[in-house]
Amino acid sequence: MEELDLGPRASSGLEMKFCRFGDELDLGEELTIEGYASLFGVADQGGDIVEPGAYAASLAALQAKERSVKMLWQHDPVQPIGVWDEIREDGKGLRVKGRLLADIEKGREAARLIEAGAIDGLSIGYRTKKSSRDAQGHRRLAEVELWEVSLVTFPMLPEARLGAKAGDPEADLLALAEALRQARAVFAAE
Numbered sequence: 001m002e003e004l005d006l007g008p009r010a011s012s013g014l015e016m017k018f019c020r021f022g023d024e025l026d027l028g029e030e031l032t033i034e035g036y037a038s039l040f041g042v043a044d045q046g047g048d049i050v051e052p053g054a055y056a057a058s059l060a061a062l063q064a065k066e067r068s069v070k071m072l073w074q075h076d077p078v079q080p081i082g083v084w085d086e087i088r089e090d091g092k093g094l095r096v097k098g099r100l101l102a103d104i105e106k107g108r109e110a111a112r113l114i115e116a117g118a119i120d121g122l123s124i125g126y127r128t129k130k131s132s133r134d135a136q137g138h139r140r141l142a143e144v145e146l147w148e149v150s151l152v153t154f155p156m157l158p159e160a161r162l163g164a165k166a167g168d169p170e171a172d173l174l175a176l177a178e179a180l181r182q183a184r185a186v187f188a189a190e
Contacts, residue, residue: 014125014147016075031082031111034097037122037149048139055089057129058146062087070148071098073106075125077148081107084149094124096149110151121152 040052061067069087073079084098101107113119129143 014127016123016125016150031100031102031107032097033082033100033114034086035095035122036093037087037096037124039093040091043138047137048141049134050093050141050144052091053089054141054144055087055094055146057143058126059087059089062146069146071100072125072148072150073110074152075123075148075150079106081110081151087146087149094146096122114151119151119153121154123150123152124148125150 038050038055040050040054043049062069069084070077070080071082071084073081080101081104082098082100084096086095086097088095100111102111110119124146125148126144126146128141129145131139131141131143134140
């Protein structure tokens with residue numbers, strides 16, 4: 001899988017994580033999309049692992065209507081393409097559900113690219129609030145401030161994807177395999 005090197009941070013100070021859509025993506029009449037933008041306990045290609053509860057404070061601010069998480073095209077702040085109607089943590093990760101806006105050109109374009117399989121990624125833009133390093137050198141993200149979830153070309157976390165359902169056996173097996181790999185690495189290092 002190809003990795004896009006954006007450096008540690010964009011010029012805005014936001015960090016970005018990429019995730020892959022699934023083949024199950026279905027654009028409804030209202031161009032709805034849903035799935036996981038982030039998975040807990042799984043190392044991405046950059047070596048970061050998001051801990052359960054990492055989004056809690058950020059999501060609380062969203063519920064208090066202090067701000068909203070934007071749906072952007074390729075992390076470009078001048079190209080919003082839809083709205084996220086639901087963003088929540090569950091036992092698996094960060095679940096998102098939203099609508100592409102069909103009345104704007106970029107929203108229609110994104111829908112066509114998704115339908116054709118040309119776009120297959122999600123990426124989150126966030127600021128790290130609390131993190132630590134584990135024995136394997138992974139950065140463990142304990143608290144992040146979520147700013148945006150973008151549709152992107154290059155995914156970084158293949159296991160997190162649109163169309164994935166809670167309890168998806170394939171995604172659950174991939175997450176379990178990764179957790180076992182990490183546990184073996186910890187025991188081997190001791």
